[in-house]
Amino acid sequence: MNLGRLYAIAFKETLQVWRDPRSLAIALLMPLMQMTLLGYGVSLDIRRVGLCIYDQEKSQISRELVERFTASDWFRISAKLSDEPAVRDAMNRGDCIGIVTIPINFSRTLAATGTAQVQTVFDATDVNTTNIATGYAQGIVGMVTADFESQWAASHGLLPQTVGVVDLEPRVWFNEGLDSRNFIIPGVVAVVLGLVGAQLTSLTVSREWERGTMEQLISTPVTALEVMVGKLIPYFAIGLFDATFCLCTAAFWFEVPFRGSLLTLTVTTALFTLVVLGIGYLVSVRIRSQLGASQVALVLTMMPITLLSGFTFPIDQMPRAIQAVTLVIHARYYITILRSIFLKGSTLADLTVPILALVLYAVVIGWLAARAFHKRLD
Amino acid sequence: MADDAPAVIAEGLTKTFGAFTAVDRLDLTIAKGEVMGFIGPNGSGKSTTIRMLCGLLRPTAGRAVVAGFNVGREPEAVRAHIGYMSQKFSLYGDLTVRENLRFFGGLYLVPRRDMVERTRTAVSMAGLEGREDALVRTLAGGWKQRLALGCAILHRPPVLFLDEPTSGVEPEARRRFWELIHRLASEGVTILVSTHYMEEAEYCNRIALINAGRLVAVGSPGVLRRRELGGVLFELECAAAGAALLALRQAPGVIDAAIFGDKLHVLLHDAAVAAELQPYLARQGIESTPPRAIPPSLEDVFVQLVQRPREARAAA
Numbered sequence: 001m002n003l004g005r006l007y008a009i010a011f012k013e014t015l016q017v018w019r020d021p022r023s024l025a026i027a028l029l030m031p032l033m034q035m036t037l038l039g040y041g042v043s044l045d046i047r048r049v050g051l052c053i054y055d056q057e058k059s060q061i062s063r064e065l066v067e068r069f070t071a072s073d074w075f076r077i078s079a080k081l082s083d084e085p086a087v088r089d090a091m092n093r094g095d096c097i098g099i100v101t102i103p104i105n106f107s108r109t110l111a112a113t114g115t116a117q118v119q120t121v122f123d124a125t126d127v128n129t130t131n132i133a134t135g136y137a138q139g140i141v142g143m144v145t146a147d148f149e150s151q152w153a154a155s156h157g158l159l160p161q162t163v164g165v166v167d168l169e170p171r172v173w174f175n176e177g178l179d180s181r182n183f184i185i186p187g188v189v190a191v192v193l194g195l196v197g198a199q200l201t202s203l204t205v206s207r208e209w210e211r212g213t214m215e216q217l218i219s220t221p222v223t224a225l226e227v228m229v230g231k232l233i234p235y236f237a238i239g240l241f242d243a244t245f246c247l248c249t250a251a252f253w254f255e256v257p258f259r260g261s262l263l264t265l266t267v268t269t270a271l272f273t274l275v276v277l278g279i280g281y282l283v284s285v286r287i288r289s290q291l292g293a294s295q296v297a298l299v300l301t302m303m304p305i306t307l308l309s310g311f312t313f314p315i316d317q318m319p320r321a322i323q324a325v326t327l328v329i330h331a332r333y334y335i336t337i338l339r340s341i342f343l344k345g346s347t348l349a350d351l352t353v354p355i356l357a358l359v360l361y362a363v364v365i366g367w368l369a370a371r372a373f374h375k376r377l378d
Numbered sequence: 379m380a381d382d383a384p385a386v387i388a389e390g391l392t393k394t395f396g397a398f399t400a401v402d403r404l405d406l407t408i409a410k411g412e413v414m415g416f417i418g419p420n421g422s423g424k425s426t427t428i429r430m431l432c433g434l435l436r437p438t439a440g441r442a443v444v445a446g447f448n449v450g451r452e453p454e455a456v457r458a459h460i461g462y463m464s465q466k467f468s469l470y471g472d473l474t475v476r477e478n479l480r481f482f483g484g485l486y487l488v489p490r491r492d493m494v495e496r497t498r499t500a501v502s503m504a505g506l507e508g509r510e511d512a513l514v515r516t517l518a519g520g521w522k523q524r525l526a527l528g529c530a531i532l533h534r535p536p537v538l539f540l541d542e543p544t545s546g547v548e549p550e551a552r553r554r555f556w557e558l559i560h561r562l563a564s565e566g567v568t569i570l571v572s573t574h575y576m577e578e579a580e581y582c583n584r585i586a587l588i589n590a591g592r593l594v595a596v597g598s599p600g601v602l603r604r605r606e607l608g609g610v611l612f613e614l615e616c617a618a619a620g621a622a623l624l625a626l627r628q629a630p631g632v633i634d635a636a637i638f639g640d641k642l643h644v645l646l647h648d649a650a651v652a653a654e655l656q657p658y659l660a661r662q663g664i665e666s667t668p669p670r671a672i673p674p675s676l677e678d679v680f681v682q683l684v685q686r687p688r689e690a691r692a693a694a
Contacts, residue, residue, distance in 0.1 A: 213468050
């Protein structure tokens with residue numbers, strides 16, 4: 001590899017990117033747009049979900065229960081119903097996704113036995129939201145009954161401990177607020193980098209074919225490796241700039257707690273950027289039109305990264321065969337790395353396995369791309 | 379490379395694309411410092427041959443030695459010793475004149491101390507003084523072509539391949555381009571230049587005529603004109619050119635007849651037959667001017683050479 005030729009290629013490529021509105025837009029606007037869309041759009045939390053209350057009892061305790069639902073940030077009471085048909089109508093009209101029915105003998109049963117049942121009915125067409133909403137509803141009911149239990153125990157002259165109520169006190173580590181945003185946003189960074197990086201380099205070789213400059217380029221003594229490395233240098237700089245932007249947005253705008261070291265973050269991010277650029281470059285070498293290369297790069301990265309990287313669907317809950325497929329999804333490793341660095345403060349040593357996976361990935365992609373570049377027209 | 383060794387040797391060079399034979403067992407030798415014209419119609423195999431000589435296409439059969447290096451075995455050494463201008467303009471339109479020169483100078487590892495001088499030479503050769511910072515896509519055809527030539531010779535290659543450098547360029551710019559070619563040749567550069575403009579062939583030391591992938595003749599323009607025609611050439615003017623053409627081809631003593639612009643060229647075994655042509659046509663109701671002896675052009679030679687194998691095939 002000759003440094004003079006490497007510099008010539010890198011400098012020329014920089015000028016071209018700088019003068020190409022399409023490349024600049026991909027480099028600068030795409031990360032901004034995607035961080036905003038995905039950062040705000042994808043959330044596993046529920047917020048002010050519509051709920052109908054059918055309070056058959058209307059006692060002090062039942063009202064207290066309703067009050068708890070009203071006070072929570074997760075639900076809003078869209079209607080208070082008074083009879084059975086109204087319940088069905090409300091659900092059918094889509095006024096609410098769930099109905100909480102407090103039975104007529106609620107407080108009496110509670111007073112007599114220390115436990116009582118509340119019926120909740122949820123519209124399960126949106127399974128995800130329903131699952132989460134059910135969990136939160138159970139939580140609220142649980143808190144009310146727990147309060148009442150201790151009152152009940154006291155009123156019966158017993159100390160709560162001696163009643164034998166099992167007091168489960170869950171402790172959550174790393175994401176204490178159980179805020180799904182802290183979990184999602186590092187994933188968003190990986191998705192955005194994965195998409196933008198591959199788009200950036202997908203144009204670089206196909207542009208030469210499309211404009212006819214390739215024939216002149218390959219008639220010179222430049223080597224395939226010089227072309228690859230030289231072309232990747234400016235995009236690597238852009239990629240790192242984009243990565244910095246995305247990571248800063250995650251840490252300062254979305255306020256994901258950052259507990260790791262900058263060194264670990266820089267090393268792993270540079271590595272992932274390299275892999276992503278390499279994939280785009282490989283596509284560009286194989287496909288000789290800019291539009292085609294850009295489309296292929298999009299399809300190759302979009303689906304796997306959003307669906308199979310663990311970004312939205314946890315990998316350990318996928319069928320075994322699909323789990324095996326995720327092993328070749330580069331973003332999977334970076335998402336793991338980012339979540340660990342941000343939330344757990346993991347070090348390079350902790351992350352040896354995913355880092356080695358990315359190194360292997362980079363080597364294989366680089367080798368394939370260098371091999372795919374021929375200095376011939378046939 | 380020995381001093382008297384040819385700059386380019388092609389032996390049995392063949393290229394097939396599927397069932398189509400683009401270049402068929404081509405043998406060609408170009409001496410050092412020679413300007414060799416590569417003449418033939420579009421699609422006759424000129425570009426394919428040049429690309430094989432540059433190492434851009436792998437020959438199906440045959441071998442080539444360029445500037446002393448075997449193209450198949452030492453393609454990079456060949457690339458370092460040749461300049462190439464592809465048929466399609468292939469500099470970077472979104473870079474300026476200076477940036478293009480700098481880029482190719484970088485790729486060819488032109489020493490920095492030489493670069494200033496060579497950039498100046500290339501710019502003045504292209505007539506682009508004062509426009510060094512203009513984007514190349516804003517330049518007109520002739521300037522682009524001369525700049526492309528400037529880029530191709532930045533590393534001072536001993537061998538230059540120019541693939542239809544003057545196509546689509548206006549006549550004045552074409553003339554200037556040929557002046558540059560001759561200036562380079564006088565400095566000892568060997569040049570293979572393809573064109574489909576017959577009149578440009580006259581500017582070459584030797585020409586290679588190619589048709590349908592086959593080399594049909596090689597020689598200096600003068601020699602080809604004298605030797606290859608096989609008869610004497612006459613020209614006549616005639617209103618009903620189509621009918622006259624058919625009639626003349628049947629006439630006794632006529633080897634061939636062809637339409638050239640608004641005139642007819644007739645090739646005769648013997649000049650004595652010429653006097654009988656006008657009465658012969660008149661008998662068939664075709665009016666014409668009396669035939670006039672003319673020196674053959676290369677186009678006449680080419681038409682004649684291309685026709686011969688076709689007639690041989692038809693006869694067989």
